[in-house]
Amino acid sequence: MNYADRLDLAILECGNPCLVGLDPHLSLLPEPFSAAADPKTPRAERALLVEQFLIEVIDLCAGRVPAVKPQSAFFERLGADGALAWERVVAEARRAGLLVIGDVKRGDIASTARAYAQAYLEDAGDSICDAITVNPYLGSDSVEPLLEVCKRTGAGLYILVRTSNPGSAIFQEHGEPPLVDIVAREVERWGESLRGECGFSSIGAVVGATHPAELARLRQIMAHAPFLIPGYGAQGAGVADTLGGFLPEGRGALVNSSRGILYAWKRPEYAGRSWKDASCAALEHMQLEFSKALAH
Amino acid sequence: MNYADRLDLAILECGNPCLVGLDPHLSLLPEPFSAAADPKTPRAERALLVEQFLIEVIDLCAGRVPAVKPQSAFFERLGADGALAWERVVAEARRAGLLVIGDVKRGDIASTARAYAQAYLEDAGDSICDAITVNPYLGSDSVEPLLEVCKRTGAGLYILVRTSNPGSAIFQEHGEPPLVDIVAREVERWGESLRGECGFSSIGAVVGATHPAELARLRQIMAHAPFLIPGYGAQGAGVADTLGGFLPEGRGALVNSSRGILYAWKRPEYAGRSWKDASCAALEHMQLEFSKALAH
Numbered sequence: 001m002n003y004a005d006r007l008d009l010a011i012l013e014c015g016n017p018c019l020v021g022l023d024p025h026l027s028l029l030p031e032p033f034s035a036a037a038d039p040k041t042p043r044a045e046r047a048l049l050v051e052q053f054l055i056e057v058i059d060l061c062a063g064r065v066p067a068v069k070p071q072s073a074f075f076e077r078l079g080a081d082g083a084l085a086w087e088r089v090v091a092e093a094r095r096a097g098l099l100v101i102g103d104v105k106r107g108d109i110a111s112t113a114r115a116y117a118q119a120y121l122e123d124a125g126d127s128i129c130d131a132i133t134v135n136p137y138l139g140s141d142s143v144e145p146l147l148e149v150c151k152r153t154g155a156g157l158y159i160l161v162r163t164s165n166p167g168s169a170i171f172q173e174h175g176e177p178p179l180v181d182i183v184a185r186e187v188e189r190w191g192e193s194l195r196g197e198c199g200f201s202s203i204g205a206v207v208g209a210t211h212p213a214e215l216a217r218l219r220q221i222m223a224h225a226p227f228l229i230p231g232y233g234a235q236g237a238g239v240a241d242t243l244g245g246f247l248p249e250g251r252g253a254l255v256n257s258s259r260g261i262l263y264a265w266k267r268p269e270y271a272g273r274s275w276k277d278a279s280c281a282a283l284e285h286m287q288l289e290f291s292k293a294l295a296h
Numbered sequence: 297m298n299y300a301d302r303l304d305l306a307i308l309e310c311g312n313p314c315l316v317g318l319d320p321h322l323s324l325l326p327e328p329f330s331a332a333a334d335p336k337t338p339r340a341e342r343a344l345l346v347e348q349f350l351i352e353v354i355d356l357c358a359g360r361v362p363a364v365k366p367q368s369a370f371f372e373r374l375g376a377d378g379a380l381a382w383e384r385v386v387a388e389a390r391r392a393g394l395l396v397i398g399d400v401k402r403g404d405i406a407s408t409a410r411a412y413a414q415a416y417l418e419d420a421g422d423s424i425c426d427a428i429t430v431n432p433y434l435g436s437d438s439v440e441p442l443l444e445v446c447k448r449t450g451a452g453l454y455i456l457v458r459t460s461n462p463g464s465a466i467f468q469e470h471g472e473p474p475l476v477d478i479v480a481r482e483v484e485r486w487g488e489s490l491r492g493e494c495g496f497s498s499i500g501a502v503v504g505a506t507h508p509a510e511l512a513r514l515r516q517i518m519a520h521a522p523f524l525i526p527g528y529g530a531q532g533a534g535v536a537d538t539l540g541g542f543l544p545e546g547r548g549a550l551v552n553s554s555r556g557i558l559y560a561w562k563r564p565e566y567a568g569r570s571w572k573d574a575s576c577a578a579l580e581h582m583q584l585e586f587s588k589a590l591a592h
Contacts, residue, residue, distance in 0.1 A: 039419075086376075137459075138456070160433060
């Protein structure tokens with residue numbers, strides 16, 4: 001089954017589109033993992049603490065949400081030890097039945113793009129990702145080697161189209177029509193030969209919830225792309241802001257929350273709870289919000 | 297000394313602007329490293345072969361060229377073992393007195409961008425890079441955390457402006473003025489507070505030699521940015537195509553060659569030579585070409 005169909009099935013089975021971002025900010029890890037933030041802790045130990053924390057998070061997510069999204073940067077910060085933690089976390093999430101979207105935002109030319117595809121979607125053994133995020137700045141020929149690997153392996157891609165950060169407009173909205181429209185058209189075209197039985201493609205788009213009108217407009221241009229929608233929660237967008245990204249029946253989109261779930265214990269509304277209770281409650285709250293909003 | 301000044305000094309001392317790209321394409325490694333291409337070779341062993349090959353390349357480059365540019369993708373392909381090889385190769389290149397430009401093309405928002413900066417420019421111990429390549433698609437606020445780290449540590453950045461691949465125009469040339477002009481203006485602005493004694497900045501630009509007219513035009517917009525110029529050699533551009541990127545006296549630019557140097561033994565003109573002899577001859581040829589062209 002290709003990525004589009006695996007995703008569709010997972011969203012239907014879980015009954016919600018929640019994507020939990022695995023962003024191990026060292027300084028935010030709760031007890032008993034907080035020694036990861038201490039530079040005096042040996043690096044291998046810091047990486048092990050990150051791994052142990054995320055394995056508990058995965059345990060909390062399994063069977064409840066369709067997918068998790070480990071963020072490469074926080075693993076890379078711990079060098080080769082972090083890379084090992086990445087492999088173990090990805091493998092553990094897959095064993096737990098979760099789809100894994102590797103948030104690596106890679107993009108490079110020709111044979112280098114191919115090496116990235118092999119690294120994350122083809123040659124990684126148990127640590128293979130179901131999909132990765134891709135930066136399109138280098139153009140179509142930088143994406144083609146990734147598409148080829150997706151055709152061969154059934155993997156998926158999420159191309160950055162409109163990101164959720166406040167400063168994203170300067171380049172992404174440049175020109176008339178804006179650059180995002182040109183990228184969006186390419187995403188739809190790249191996805192044509194990678195459609196699943198479900199009707200949408202394995203080639204998706206990252207479009208931030210922090211630009212709701214744009215989200216709905218880009219959904220028109222990319223009628224067959226699964227959306228990965230960041231910006232909900234800690235970044236300020238609410239459920240209503242994400243709705244323009246969905247296809248009928250609440251399909252075709254995942255909404256990400258990272259800090260809002262993992263570090264819920266830091267939020268006043270969960271004061272006094274253990275980190276895991278707080279994360280669990282925050283996740284339930286998110287699931288409920290989306291189940292309600294998408295039922296209408 | 298900040299990156300701009302270290303770079304300027306290295307170019308003056310070596311008398312050439314040659315940058316050797318460390319791209320360990322597994323299938324191109326010469327004997328006795330070729331078992332790295334065999335999927336049956338254990339991964340740790342493949343990574344060790346990559347490391348040993350590149351350490352010989354570094355030995356060949358030391359004292360002759362200002363800098364080397366390891367390409368992350370080919371290391372990532374070997375997972376955590378590749379990450380360890382990356383660390384050892386970077387550390388070895390620095391010990392050999394070479395500047396190291398980590399070709400990672402990272403780009404992400406806020407705290408994630410910060411984690412990437414820490415990973416490569418701040419917290420990596422002996423394996424710290426002098427500079428990294430950065431993808432600007434996410435906008436100014438995605439670059440700012442990297443600039444802050446550069447200010448603190450004296451590191452440098454090379455922002456992708458116009459890449460050397462044939463398909464780069466579709467997004468990079470979009471709009472009027474083209475997107476590259478907008479990115480170039482930002483690069484110049486980002487670099488303002490990071491200028492060295494030499495007059496140019498630690499914040500540079502990647503501009504491909506495969507678009508020579510554009511190279512000269514972008515040099516006007518980015519008068520203070522060191523250029524990293526890919527596209528020479530295996531990608532088809534000649535010395536003359538790169539000249540528009542230089543500042544007076546052959547300063548302010550590096551020209552990259554990866555496959556043309558590392559895999560020179562595959563080229564007919566070096567038939568019958570050992571890989572190291574072939575690489576050495578190819579490097580000398582490149583150095584000579586640039587010394588001559590820049591002397592005028």
